[in-house]
Amino acid sequence: MNRLHIKGVILEHLYHLRHSIEDLTDTFFWPTMDVIIWGFMTTYFVGLSGTLPTVITFLLGGLILWNVVWRAQQDVSIALLRGAWNRNIINLFSSPLTPWEFIIGTIILGFIKIFLTLGVVVTLAWFLWSYNIFDLGFALIPFFVNLILFAWSIGIIVTGLIVRFGMRIQSLAWSLILIFHPLSCVFYPLDTLPSFLQKVAWYLPTAHVFEGMRQVLAEGSFPYSHLIWAGGLNIIYLSCASILFYFLFEKARESGALARLPE
Amino acid sequence: MSQKYIIEVSKLSKKFGKFTAVNNISFSIREGETVGLLGPNGAGKTTTINMLLGIIKPTSGSIRIFSKDIQTHRGEILEKTGFSSAYTSMQSRLSVRENLIVFGHYYGLKNPEGKIIKLLTEFSMDKLKNKLYGALSSGQKTRVNLIRGLMHNPKLLLLDEPTASLDPDIAERVREFLFTIRRKRIISMLYTSHNMEEVAQMCDRIIFLHEGKIVADDTPLELTKTIEDSLLTIHFDAPLKDIKKFAEYKGLSVKIPQPNIMTTKVSTEKVGEVLTSLAAAGVKLVDVDIAKPNLEDVFLKFARKKKK
Numbered sequence: 001m002n003r004l005h006i007k008g009v010i011l012e013h014l015y016h017l018r019h020s021i022e023d024l025t026d027t028f029f030w031p032t033m034d035v036i037i038w039g040f041m042t043t044y045f046v047g048l049s050g051t052l053p054t055v056i057t058f059l060l061g062g063l064i065l066w067n068v069v070w071r072a073q074q075d076v077s078i079a080l081l082r083g084a085w086n087r088n089i090i091n092l093f094s095s096p097l098t099p100w101e102f103i104i105g106t107i108i109l110g111f112i113k114i115f116l117t118l119g120v121v122v123t124l125a126w127f128l129w130s131y132n133i134f135d136l137g138f139a140l141i142p143f144f145v146n147l148i149l150f151a152w153s154i155g156i157i158v159t160g161l162i163v164r165f166g167m168r169i170q171s172l173a174w175s176l177i178l179i180f181h182p183l184s185c186v187f188y189p190l191d192t193l194p195s196f197l198q199k200v201a202w203y204l205p206t207a208h209v210f211e212g213m214r215q216v217l218a219e220g221s222f223p224y225s226h227l228i229w230a231g232g233l234n235i236i237y238l239s240c241a242s243i244l245f246y247f248l249f250e251k252a253r254e255s256g257a258l259a260r261l262p263e
Numbered sequence: 264m265s266q267k268y269i270i271e272v273s274k275l276s277k278k279f280g281k282f283t284a285v286n287n288i289s290f291s292i293r294e295g296e297t298v299g300l301l302g303p304n305g306a307g308k309t310t311t312i313n314m315l316l317g318i319i320k321p322t323s324g325s326i327r328i329f330s331k332d333i334q335t336h337r338g339e340i341l342e343k344t345g346f347s348s349a350y351t352s353m354q355s356r357l358s359v360r361e362n363l364i365v366f367g368h369y370y371g372l373k374n375p376e377g378k379i380i381k382l383l384t385e386f387s388m389d390k391l392k393n394k395l396y397g398a399l400s401s402g403q404k405t406r407v408n409l410i411r412g413l414m415h416n417p418k419l420l421l422l423d424e425p426t427a428s429l430d431p432d433i434a435e436r437v438r439e440f441l442f443t444i445r446r447k448r449i450i451s452m453l454y455t456s457h458n459m460e461e462v463a464q465m466c467d468r469i470i471f472l473h474e475g476k477i478v479a480d481d482t483p484l485e486l487t488k489t490i491e492d493s494l495l496t497i498h499f500d501a502p503l504k505d506i507k508k509f510a511e512y513k514g515l516s517v518k519i520p521q522p523n524i525m526t527t528k529v530s531t532e533k534v535g536e537v538l539t540s541l542a543a544a545g546v547k548l549v550d551v552d553i554a555k556p557n558l559e560d561v562f563l564k565f566a567r568k569k570k571k
Contacts, residue, residue, distance in 0.1 A: 002338075008368030012354065015365070019356040019395070087352040091411065094316040094346040094421075095369035096338045253320040256279055259313045 001104065005097045009105025010112070013079055017113070026074070027113055031067050031121045038063045039129045060131045061213060062186040064121055068144060069151045069184075069206060070177060071117055075110035076103065076155025077162070077173035084167060089261040099249050103159070107152055114148070139216045142227050143209045149234040150205045151177070153241040160241075160248035164255075166263055185210050205230035205237070265294035268330075269419055269451040270315065275324035277310050277475075284310040286475035287324070297445065297452040299462040299483075302472035303566040308455050311472070312421055315453070316346060328419065342371060345417035347408045349427035355397025359388065359407050362396050363414065370415035382410045385440065401428040409437065413444070420452045426461060434458075438465060459558040469558070473565050483558055490556035490564060492528040495537065498550035499523055509544050513537065523549075531555065 017023045042059045079102070083089045092102070125131040134140065158172045183197065184206035190198055201207040212226035252258040270292040277285040285307040292298050300308050313319040315326060317337040326333045328340045353362040360379060367375020383389040386406045391399065396407065405428055412420060425441075426434040438461065444450055456462050462469060463483040471479040471486075479486060499506060506525055510517040515537070517527045529537055534553055542548060 002371065004368045004371050004373065008365050011361075011368060012357070012365040015357045015361040016354060019358075082354070086354050087350075088354060090313070090316075090318060090348070090351045091346070091353060091366070091408075092369070093318055094341065094344075095366060096341040096371065097369045098338060250320070253318065256277075256310070256313075256319050259309075259318050 001098075001101060002096070005101040006105045006108065008097065009079070009102055010109045013075075013082075013106070013109045014112070016082065027071075027117050028120050031071075031117050032124060034063055034067065035060070035121050035124045036128065039125065039131075042129070058214065058217065059187060060125050060129065061133060061217075062210060064118070064125065064133055065143065065147055065209070065213070066181070066184075066186045067117060067121060068114055069147045071114050072110045072148045072151030073155040073158070073177045074173060075113055076106045076152060077158040079106040079109065080159045080162060081167075081170055081173055084162070084170075084261045087262050090259060093258065099245070103156060103245070106155075106159075110152070110155075111148075139212070139222055142231075143213055146205050146209050146227070146230040146234055149238055150180075150230075153234070153237040154180070156238075156241040156245045160245035163252045163261065164248040164257055166257055166261065180204060180206060183207060189214060202229075203233065205233045208233070265449070267294040268292065269294050269296075269328065270453070271325075271327040271330075272311075272315075273325045273327075275311070275314065275326060276322045277307075277314060277319060278322045283475050285314070285321075288472070288475070288477050289324075290470055290477060290480060292451050292453060294451055295445070295449045296468065297454060297466045299466035299469040300453055300455045300472065301459075301462060301469055301562060303562075305474075306472040307475040308472055309423065312346075312348075312423055312453070312455070315421060316344070317341070342415070343417055344419045344421065345412035345415065346421045346423075347405075347412035347425055348423035349401075349405050349408070349425065350423065351408065352404065353396050353407065353411070356395060358393050358395055359383070359399070360392040362407065363411060366411045367414055372415060375414060378414050379410070382414060386410060387436075402430060402433055405429055406433070406437070416448075418450060420450060422452060422454045424456050425454070426456065426458065434461070441465065459562055463558045471561070471565050478565050479561070486561045487556045487558060490560045491530045493531045493534055493556065494526060494554040495529055495534060496524065496526045496552040496554070497538075497541070497548060499525065499541075500547040500549050501545070505544070505546060509541065509546065513540065 017027065038059055083092055093099070122133050125133065154177050158176055161172060162170055183193070183201045183204055185193065185201060190201055190207055190211050193201055208226040208230035212223035212230070215221060215223040215226070249258070268291045272291065273289050275285055275288050276283065288311070300311065302308050310319060314321050315328065315333065317333050320334075329343060331340055333340055357365070363379045364375055367379065372378065380389065380392070383392055386409070388403065388406055388410070391403060396404065399407065405425065409425055412422070426437050429437060441452070454462065454466055466483060468480065468482055469486055470477055479489070500523065503519065503522060506517070506519070510527070515527045515529065517525050519525050538548065538551065
């Protein structure tokens with residue numbers, strides 16, 4: 001791993017953020033709109049049921065944390081797509097930059113952008129709805145880490161699939177993560193799901209994180225079992241995603257798909 | 264020229280399913296040598312360059328660059344290799360300077376800014392350093408691509424049509440720059456271009472690829488010697504029927520592009536005989552042009568083999 005190569009990847013996309021209205025919109029505008037709309041909805045529900053603090057915390061907390069998953073996954077996948085859109089892939093991989101350095105660079109970049117997004121979203125939620133995500137306390141840190149790890153796994157898999165199968169599947173960069181949204185039980189308890197889907201959901205680290213978050217808020221106890229499950233599953237998924245990415249990248253070199261990537 | 268080999272390709276093949284893009288080719292490039300890789304579209308030039316860069320994995324055969332295998336020492340080799348192609352691009356939303364800083368990092372340069380400014384000045388691009396790459400003309404983009412390939416002082420340059428889409432003045436300056444680099448330091452180059460004059464001017468040796476195979480590997484001079492016929496263009500002052508009769512009598516294949524101009528291909532040693540015979544037949548010769556075979560004729564000879 002070469003530090004300069006990784007710095008190059010981060011610089012490339014930070015420069016892009018500075019010049020691209022789309023990128024600025026993705027990073028700041030949509031999350032801001034989410035907080036405003038969900039904030040109003042939450043206020044409306046509260047008016048109906050009268051259970052203000054818990055509902056706000058569940059919904060806005062879920063929304064903010066899901067944004068973390070969504071952003072982290074997209075930043076990993078879209079970095080490669082941007083290279084393909086600009087016919088820059090051959091230039092990238094004809095330099096000494098390795099695919100792993102590229103992935104690590106996009107992961108660090110994702111961290112930076114998540115903090116930028118969260119900075120805006122958390123401040124807005126506090127300012128508009130007096131909601132402080134840090135009320136969750138130290139429990140927030142392991143939850144946050146587990147969400148990002150899962151997002152990276154998906155991002156790495158999507159990147160590998162695009163390298164191997166080309167731009168015709170580029171929409172996976174935006175859509176694949178959404179398959180996990182309903183099963184992650186971001187806004188409702190896991191027992192809301194039909195029993196067969198509950199069994200599936202328990203294999204998602206995100207479901208453990210959001211269940212754990214609700215346990216912290218409802219009972220005040222720290223959900224160690226959820227945390228261990230989420231961490232264990234993430235180790236398995238991240239390892240599998242890395243192996244799959246390596247396999248797909250090598251297949252793309254074999255089939256010539258890497259050289260043809262804008263197609 | 265050094266006897267040390269920079270590129271050693273042995274029995275290299277690449278198949279995409281049933282299609283063989285590169286078929287068992289072997290060649291080498293010595294230190295300081297500039298080699299042209301020519302061939303019609305689909306001959307396997309780009310696939311070969313992509314295999315040399317490690318972007319495409321060969322089906323069989325080996326590639327050794329700087330005496331190391333590209334499959335196992337890719338990073339080490341690419342640190343000393345520059346690549347520029349008119350068919351790749353860079354981030355359109357980044358400025359010229361930002362794009363080059365990014366690639367400076369990829370090539371391991373800690374402070375690439377100074378080198379970037381120097382190269383931009385040499386290529387008359389310094390005033391455009393803050394312009395977005397996407398807003399440049401194609402000629403300007405080609406120059407930025409070339410700067411990217413040169414900024415880390417590579418010992419090997421792989422150039423895929425480096426002067427494509429440049430106007431003649433800028434193309435000449437790029438060639439001059441490449442000549443200067445060759446004079447100043449020992450650098451090996453593999454060069455593809457459709458500009459035959461440029462290839463003849465730039466390259467010590469030329470490899471012709473045809474349907475994935477090497478069909479010729481020699482100096483530009485030796486390759487042109489493989490074409491025996493010269494193109495004879497004669498501006499005459501005589502009735503057209505006399506010319507046709509003469510051509511028929513001599514067994515010449517003649518084209519009449521204009522009523523008083525004929526062109527024909529004859530072997531170089533028979534040019535004098537044809538002209539003397541024409542004069543003896545009473546044809547008044549107003550002007551004569553003898554075009555000796557050039558690299559373009561060699562290219563056409565190999566490219567047309569396929570069609571036949």
